[in-house]
Amino acid sequence: MFGTVAKCTVKPGKDEEMLALASEWTKANSSAGQIAGYTFKLEKQPGEYMSIAIFPSRDEYYRFAQRSETDEWYRKWRELLEADPEWNDGEVIQSDVFARI
Secondary structure (H helix, E strand, C coil), rough: EEEEEEEEEEECCCHHHHHHHHHHHHHHHHHHHHEEEEEEEECCCEEEEEEEEEEHHHHHHHHCCCCCCHHHHHHHHHHCCCCCCEEEEECCCCCCCCCCC
16 A cells, blocks of 8 residues: 655634535545545644545555646645645555544
8 A cells, every 4th residue: 555644734714624625525536546544633733734645556646646636626725725735655564443433
């Protein structure tokens, strides 16, 4: 598996809009290759989030990232952020799931 972790700061008052856009994206792209996604609202840093997206392989991740639909969504998402997100791509080397939420 392969994925990305993005740290971002949402503009003041745009948290709900950002979460709605992310939810809309997930529904529209559930068959586009991503197998898991998580968003964390950082407890000690108001307005800061960490998002994680997991794909079956590095190739599928980069194929997904290069789609025009992905770029279009990113541009909408970026408008809600203070600055460009910090992206960190890498291989998933451990994955444990203990319960369904």
